Amino acid sequence: xxxxxxxxxxxxxxxxxxxxxxxxxxxxxxxxxxxxxxxxxxxxxxxxxxxxxxxxxxxxxxxxxxxxxxxxxxxxxxxxxxxxxxxxxxxxxxxxxxxxxxxxxxxxxxxxxxxxxxxxxxxxxxxxxxxxxxxxxxxxxxxxxxxxxxxxxxxxxxxxxxxxxxxxxxxxxxxxxxxxxxxxxxxxxxxxxxxxxxxxxxxxxxxxxxxxxxxxxxxxxxxxxxxxxxxxxxxxxxxxxxxxxxxxxx
Amino acid sequence: xxxxxxxxxxxxxxxxxxxxxxxxxxxxxxxxxxxxxxxxxxxxxxxxxxxxxxxxxxxxxxxxxxxxxxxxxxxxxxxxxxxxxxxxxxxxxxxxxxxxxxxxxxxxxxxxxxxxxxxxxxxxxxxxxxxxxxxxxxxxxxxxxxxxxxxxxxxxxxxxxxxxxxxxxxxxxxxxxxxxxxxxxxxxxxxxxxxxxxxxxxxxxxxxxxxxxxxxxxxxxxxxxxxxxxxxxxxxxxxxxxxxxxxxxxxxxxxxxxxxxxxxxxxxxxxxxxxxxxxxxxxxxxxxxxxxxxxxxxxxxxxxxxxxxxxxxxx
Numbered sequence: 001x002x003x004x005x006x007x008x009x010x011x012x013x014x015x016x017x018x019x020x021x022x023x024x025x026x027x028x029x030x031x032x033x034x035x036x037x038x039x040x041x042x043x044x045x046x047x048x049x050x051x052x053x054x055x056x057x058x059x060x061x062x063x064x065x066x067x068x069x070x071x072x073x074x075x076x077x078x079x080x081x082x083x084x085x086x087x088x089x090x091x092x093x094x095x096x097x098x099x100x101x102x103x104x105x106x107x108x109x110x111x112x113x114x115x116x117x118x119x120x121x122x123x124x125x126x127x128x129x130x131x132x133x134x135x136x137x138x139x140x141x142x143x144x145x146x147x148x149x150x151x152x153x154x155x156x157x158x159x160x161x162x163x164x165x166x167x168x169x170x171x172x173x174x175x176x177x178x179x180x181x182x183x184x185x186x187x188x189x190x191x192x193x194x195x196x197x198x199x200x201x202x203x204x205x206x207x208x209x210x211x212x213x214x215x216x217x218x219x220x221x222x223x224x225x226x227x228x229x230x231x232x233x234x235x236x237x238x239x240x241x242x243x244x245x246x247x248x249x250x
Numbered sequence: 251x252x253x254x255x256x257x258x259x260x261x262x263x264x265x266x267x268x269x270x271x272x273x274x275x276x277x278x279x280x281x282x283x284x285x286x287x288x289x290x291x292x293x294x295x296x297x298x299x300x301x302x303x304x305x306x307x308x309x310x311x312x313x314x315x316x317x318x319x320x321x322x323x324x325x326x327x328x329x330x331x332x333x334x335x336x337x338x339x340x341x342x343x344x345x346x347x348x349x350x351x352x353x354x355x356x357x358x359x360x361x362x363x364x365x366x367x368x369x370x371x372x373x374x375x376x377x378x379x380x381x382x383x384x385x386x387x388x389x390x391x392x393x394x395x396x397x398x399x400x401x402x403x404x405x406x407x408x409x410x411x412x413x414x415x416x417x418x419x420x421x422x423x424x425x426x427x428x429x430x431x432x433x434x435x436x437x438x439x440x441x442x443x444x445x446x447x448x449x450x451x452x453x454x455x456x457x458x459x460x461x462x463x464x465x466x467x468x469x470x471x472x473x474x475x476x477x478x479x480x481x482x483x484x485x486x487x488x489x490x491x492x493x494x495x496x497x498x499x500x501x502x503x504x505x506x507x508x509x510x511x512x513x514x515x516x517x518x519x520x521x522x523x524x525x526x527x528x529x530x531x532x533x534x535x536x537x538x539x540x541x542x543x544x545x546x547x548x549x550x551x552x553x554x555x556x557x558x559x560x561x562x563x564x565x
Contacts, residue, residue, distance in 0.1 A: 002324045018464075023474070052479050060476035062559060064458070067468025074473060077462060079559060088387070094321035094331035113320055116313020118486065119330055122251070125388045127483040127556030136313025193463050196456070199387055199555070207463060 002093040004086060008105035011177030012143055013083050013204035014163065015186055019211045020170035023061055023076030030165030031059040031080075031141075038146045040111065044134035056130040058141040059162055066210075075210055078171070080162070081128040081141035082195060082203035083107050089120040089129060098138075105177070105204060106143045114138050125199045148173075176204050251389065252489040253549035260308035261379060262408070262541050265401065267300030268340070268372035269409015270416070273431070275347055275365035275372075277413070278357035283421055285358075290351030293416045297409075298344065305337055329385055333378035340375055343368035376405040383548075390452055390565065391552040396445040400438075404507075404541060407431070407438035411511050411537045414518065415530035422523045432515040435537075439508040442544065446500060454553070454564035461558035472561035487554035488562075496551050499543055506540025 035058055036043040045055030059080040066075050083100075087107055090098045097113035098120050100106070109120075109129075114137035121129040121138060129140045144160035147153060157164060163171040174183035183206075186192065192206035274293045278285060309315040322338070324331040346364040351357050357365065380401030383392040410431030417427055458472065459465030480488070491499075514533035518526055555565045 002327045004327075028476070054477070054479045054481050054485075056482065057477070060481075062472065062476050063474030064462060064464065065471040065473040066462075066464050071468065073467070075462070075464060075467075077559075079476075088385075091327040092330060092382075092385070094324050094328045094334060095317070096320070096324050113317070114314065115317045115320060117311070117321070117330065118313075119382070121483070121486060122554070123386055123388060125555040127487065127559055130482045131313065131486070133313075133482075138313075195463055196461055196555070198456070198460065209463070210467065 002090050002096050002098055004090060004100055005102035008100070008102055008177070010104040010175045011085070011204045012104045012106055012148070012174070013176045013206070014080070014160065015172040015174070015176070015183045015192060015206045015208060016078050017170040017172070017208040018075055018077060019208060020168045021061070021076040021078060022168055023063055024167065025061055026165045026167055027078060027162035027171060028057065028059050028061055030161045032057055034144060034147065034161035035142065038144070039142045040139050042135060043139060044132050046133055056132045056139045058130070058139060071213065073210065073213070079126065079128070081107060082126055082205040083143060085202035085204060087201055088123040092119050092123045094119070106145055107140070108142055108145065109138050109140055111135070111137045125196055125201065176206065251549045251552040251554060252486050253546045254311045256307045256310040258542060258545045258549070260304040262538070262545050263300045263307070264304030265376055265379070265405035266408035266412055267297045267304060268376050269405040269407070270297040270300065270412045271340070271344055271372045271409070272369045272406060273409055273413035275368045277427070278347070278351065279362045279365040281358070282424070282427065283417070285351050285355045286420060287352045287355050289416070289420045290348060292419070294344065294348045294351065296412065296416060298348070301337070329378050329381040333375060333382060336371055336375040336378050340368060340371040343371065373402060376402050388555045389552045390454065391449045394445060394448055394452070396441060396448055399441045400445050403434065403438035403441045404544070407434045408537050408541055410434040411530070411533045414515065415527065415534045418518070418526040418530045423518060423526055425519070428515055428518050432512060435508060435511050435515065439504070456555055456558060456565045457563065458558050461555070475560065483556055484560055488557050488560060489550060491547070491550040496547060499547055503540045503543035503547065506536045507544060510536035
């Protein structure tokens, strides 16, 4: 049924730390690997070894340049379905293939009912839904619904593949509807935010903003050893210890 | 937005078909002309052929056309589903009118109810088509108050010009059968013109800074795309048409949709009954080409919010 549930018992989702993400694409490939054999199988690729390879991916990492000059920085920006509370991608679906689960808030596409009309992808402001040309149906992030409740997996693996794969701990999974959950505390502590709240879709996934820059003007670092005098003095050992002290003080 | 030819053909052909159905049903109900079986067969046959051809064409853009029947189920929430339900429901009163008109040469009495119902459902179907687009907040050019009126008035205008042509084959055209369709063409012109003005004036208020939520850190520029080749989202949502071409095409479609048919309809007031079908046919062809260009532009000019993540400057 494409009418939305009034409330969901849980609001399962991801919290993505833009301060930590290094854009390694491990979550992207891990997602593809799991989901091309899981609920959304197949995740087709078109012309994979040819001149124009493209296909369905449920998680994409962009790189943005933010700010100018000395204050500019690169922000790696993972983007997938935000499992919105009021997603128009669900309500526009004419067949009932798209639905939002009342028990945990996960937004799914039933691949056996989807007619591939693509209207849901038009309704998504986040570009999160990708049509599978070979399969003829719409594909999207399932929040690894086939992992998180899967008792055949070891307990530590019952999290989305992208979260499991992230080598830097930039991705967190949990119940964002529960104010006491670790992810909710993280969101509160770091000022987690919604993408494009003005669209009115109420995303569940949250993004943690990059932390303020630390450089010579903002650093509180106090050297324990005087920095070597670049104009002549200071032997190699002193500069080594100064370097080691600086590193260990981080 | 990518202009899918199947959807362009569907919305223009079915729109004209529903428009023609409204003109025939209402004119026959109001005793506009005798219920000649041949006029009923050709007129309603053409209307239903356009409607059916359009609906079949619309399934061509589906990934799984064999499951199209499932689209009738979600009318509670989905305008696309409502459009499907209304489109099929229209066939029932239209068939009653057609059988009565062609086989019994009567369009009066209880058949009037069928005619009125067919007209209401036809307009409701086109309304639902418009709402599919107008209800999407992700596309500024479609999420406009005039999107639905444009769909409805263009359906009545294209159907009106077809109505004049069909009628001119059978009978000398009464003045009302020229003036009322002309009024529909003029109404469609002003609706579309005001729509274009509204779209051009509506602010492209969202930027990559809004999309990423990183505006407080400075200007946001797309540095590394997530992949080397264009993906589905970029191919479907990222279609672009150069502004100068769009301006030219807008003018061309306005001439073809409005100017040529209006002149033809005015000439029909004075030309002889024998040459009338020729002038009406010119109006039909111009209107048809014009509305296809208009519909292509409706898609090609529309910008989708998701492109902000892929380097679009505003949406």
